[in-house]
Every structure is written in structure tokens, then in C-alpha cells.
Amino acid sequence: MSNQSRNRSGDRSGPGRVFYLAILVVVIGGIAALWLARSGDAGPTEIPVTLAETEADASAGVSAGPEDAAVTLVEFADFQCPACARFYGFSGRLIKQNYVDGGGSVRWVFYDYPLEQHPNAIPAALAGRCAREQGRFWQMHDLMFARQAQWSPKDDARGDFEEMAEELGLDRDAYRECVRDGRYLEQIFASAKYGQRLGVNSTPTLFVNGQRAPQDYEQLERMILEAAAAAGADEGAAAEGTDAEG
């Protein structure tokens, strides 16, 4: 049997052309796929969504920062989501410190977006809302994210949230009562539904003045500054309702 005729599928001298061709195709196809995955994100959230101030008010978000701020940062997050904790720990916290708190230029609106795979997500969201009832939402928010690694793996983390509530000096009975009767569940679901309408399908999802925003601190900061400049350039610009309803 001649070596020539068997060379396509391989023989003693090594694998044939077909094999090397297959390797080449896979390599090229793979690199192309990896490149394409990079140069644009898929998903409905590519479409710029403009959030009118009134809509943001009307739905179930929790705000921080000046009401008349030129820039609004909207966040959809799940307290049990590791990426959310990471975002807040490395980026969000600083943005809030530098631009929101203490009379800054950005208004932060937080929306609960509990994911199905996180059994403690809704209890955490409820804990946040009940803390908000006593004026301590953001402190509770910060604590829950900071300690996420501790309470997240537990089957039921409500005990941990109660401890946090105590630490924050909340009225224990009022807090417990609030959690027990689940009075803010509706708000939480409304918040999540709002996110779904906007095409949010992962957390955290951020918008700066209606545009999908990145999580990285420097990129986010840049976007905020650009938005502030753009808003300043509009005549008589105030955050309320300058853009069409999205």
C-alpha cells in the first residue's frame, strides 16, 4: 500500500492533511470567536435607555444624593451576587464617596434585582428595605455587601441580617415586625420588574443618565464626568425630564 494514498487520513509518517486542516480551522474559528465576544456585548441592554426622572422616582428605587443632580446613576443589584459585592467594594463605594455623598453631583438610585439562584437575595433585599424604614438603608447595604462572603453560603441568612440591624442601632422589634410581614416585598418585585422591562438580565447593571455604564471605577467616573458636562451644556438643564421617556 502506498504511503501517498493514505496520507490524507494519516499513516506511519504522522497525521494527514485533514487533521492539520481541522486544527487550523478550530484555531482560527476559536480566535475569531474570542475576538468577537470582546468587541461588543450582546443583549438588549445595548439599546440606550433613557430614564426620566419621574419614572425613576415613581418606581421602587432607593436614592442617595441630591435630587436635582445633573447625573443619575442607576444600579440594579442583588445583595447575594458576588459581582455586585465586588463592584461596590472596588468601585461603587468610591463613586458614592466622591460624587454622591456630602452634597455631590450624582444621584444614585438603587434597585433591587434579586436573582433566582440566590436563596438569600430576597431576604437581603427585605432587610435593606426594612433598614430604610428606619433611615439606615445605605448602612445596611454597605454591611451586607461587606460581609457577603460570611452570610451568602448559609441556607438562611436572616439571623445575620438581624444582627446587622442591631449593630446599626435599629429598633429591633420594628425591624423584626417589618421583615415578618413582608410589607416591602411588593416594592422589591416592582423594582425587579422595572429592571426586566429595561432588559436587565445580570447583576450588577448600571446606567448613567440612561446609558448602560461599565463597572470599572475609572471608566465609570469618566462617564459620569462626561454626562455632567453634557448636562451642563444643555440650556437650563435640570435632571428632571429633559430626555424623552425611555
Place this chain on the structure above:
Amino acid sequence: MRKRMAIAVLALVGLLMSVYLLLYKLGFYGELVCGTGACEAVQTSEHAILLGLPVAGWGVAWYAAVFVLAFLSLQQAYQEATWPARLIFLLAAGGVAFSGYLTYLELFVINAICRWCVASAVVTLLIFILAVPVRARRAEASGAEGAVG
């Protein structure tokens, strides 16, 4: 020979998938092509790290090793050697065991299925299946000519 060629191609596919997941872990991609959010749940869970390195990183190393071994074993210089096939089998066995463990975690601990992990598990299983007969046949065919499938 054919089996080792298939193993090489499969390992390459697995390698590319692992590279994709590793790049995500390293922050090159903001999101995974997944659509359900379940992938992020798995990829950002505490179980996505092993001994301080992302599981995806171990995957890259494993697939690269299998690919190199399979590719080498096809070359003329190494065709008569038995150690590449044995090593591939060992790696494949370890890979299937680890894949099985990861799948168990997805199903019962994290409660989320990442389709890329499933795909990788399937590729690993296929590699294992292909790796077994090669080894067994080599043992049977001892003394006969090499160049077994």
C-alpha cells in the same frame, strides 16, 4: 491514530472554551454569552477558584497538556511510545472526576448551570472515552505493530 487525532481536536476546542472563561475571570469580558445569568452565578461563585487560581485556569492547563500530548503522540518520532497514551488516559480520568465534581457543585450547591461548564464536561468525557480504548488496545496489541487507532 484516529482516536488521538480526535482527542487533539477536542482538547483544542476545550482549550479555547477554557481560555474564554479565563479571560472573563480576568476581566477582559464584562459578561458571558449565556443569556440566563446562570453562568455568572457559577463563574463568580467561590467554587470557581481552586487553590487560589480560577478553575478556568486549571482547565486551560489541563486541555493544553492533553492537546500537546495527543499532538506529539501522532508525530512520527513518538508513535511507538506508550507513555503519551498512558499519560493522556491518566489526565482524562482525573479530568472526568474533577468535571463530575464541578457538575455536582453546579447542580446541588450553587444551583445554577453554566452552559460552558456543561460543554467542557462533555468534551472532557469524550476525551476520556476516546482515551480508554487506545490504552487497552495497546496492551492487547503488545508485540504486534503499533499505530493503533
